[in-house]
Every structure is written in C-alpha cells, then in structure tokens.
Amino acid sequence: MIHLEKIEKVYRTDTVETLALNSISLNVAKGEFLSIMGPSGCGKSTLLNIMGLLDAPSKGEIKIDTQQTTGFSDKQLAQFRNKKIGFIFQSYHLINDLKVLDNVELPLLYRSSTAKQRKELATAALAKVGLSNRVKHFPTQLSGGQKQRVAIARAIVGEPEIILADEPTGNLDSAMGNEIMEILINLNRTEGTTIVMVTHDEQMAKKTHRLVRLFDGSQVQ
Secondary structure, three states: OEEEEEEEEEEEOOOOEEEEEEEEEEEEOOOOEEEEEOOOOOOHHHHHHHHOOOOOOOEEEEEEOOEEOOOOOHHHHHHHHHHHEEEEEOOOOOOOOOOHHHHHHHHHHHOOOOHHHHHHHHHHHHHHOOOHHHOOOOHHHOOHHHHHHHHHHHHHOOOOOEEEEEOOOOOOOHHHHHHHHHHHHHHHHHHOOEEEEEOOOHHHHOOOOEEEEEEOOEEOO
C-alpha cells in the first residue's frame, strides 16, 4: 500500500544543511498496522508527512497503492490525499467554532457529495468511535479523549484506505490512550484499514503488527 525507496529529506538554510531522513526504504502492506518509534528529532513525523504526501522527499521514490505521485500538481496531490489518506494528529486540530458533526464533515467538503450525504457519513463515523451523543457539542465541551475520537471520526469519514496517526495517544492518560488504541485496532481488524502510527509509547507499539525504529534519520530496525 505504501512503498518508499531510498527516501532522503534535506532541510537547507543559507548556512546549515540538515539531513532529516537518510535513505529510508520501507514497504507497508495493505491492511498492516505499523508503528514507528525513535527519539525526538529522529525524523518520525517527517517520514509520516512524506508518506501522507504533505511533504516531498529531496531524493527517492514514493508510491501509494502502486500510484507514482512524483510530478503531481498541488491540486492533484490534495485530491489524491483526500481520497486515500486520513490523518490523526496529537493535538487534534479541531475547529473550536464548529460543532463536532461539522468538524467531522470537513474532508467531505472537497468531494462532490450533498449536505445530506455528508451528514449521514459523519454521523456514522461518530457512531463508530462512540460519540453519537456528542454531535451537537463544540470541541471545547469535550475531554481530550473525546477530542481524539472526533479526530479519528474525521479521519475515517471519507473511508480512506490509509490512516496516518502522529502520536494519537500522546496527550492522553493511559486509560484513554488504551481506548483510542482499541478503536484503531478495531478499524484495522474489521475494515482492513492500513495504519501507520508514530508513537513514543512502547506498550502501544507492541499492539501493532510491526515496529520500525528510527535514529538520526536512519532506519535501525
């Protein structure tokens, strides 16, 4: 589902050149749940952003579901991401002025769906994460765990084949973190969603199919 071949990412300023990723080659199978670990600053989020087509590698090749994305315009990349990939972030990235249902509908605004279809899909996504009774609430009325559930609902509302999760349990206590992990594991198991998760938590990583470790921009496991 995700193919990376000798990926390098270099950040340059006028005086400094920083190698963020060094010759990363990685295949993620369809339906796999992969976790990525490593110390802060080792390139985990950079790698996830490249997988999600939010950033481009300095060198190397990336394919998503056999599709070569090199040469895509920004518009083509946005359309491809919207169809194929759902994103979950540590800090939720919810819009506080929008109700929960409206937050979940957001990815569907870029598709040719009606308001009725958007509402039905968002309602179904919220039901999957156990938040059917919170559709009219605002994010500021929710706990951290509930906010992350909304973020997961938003990520899955368009039925993407891939979910990329950057520290999805990082801001939560262990009990709520375990609940969020169970939702992700269930999505992977019952719907075959391919999931790549960046985490600092060894216990969470052990619940996934495979673990990749990064150190100083290189893959060490």
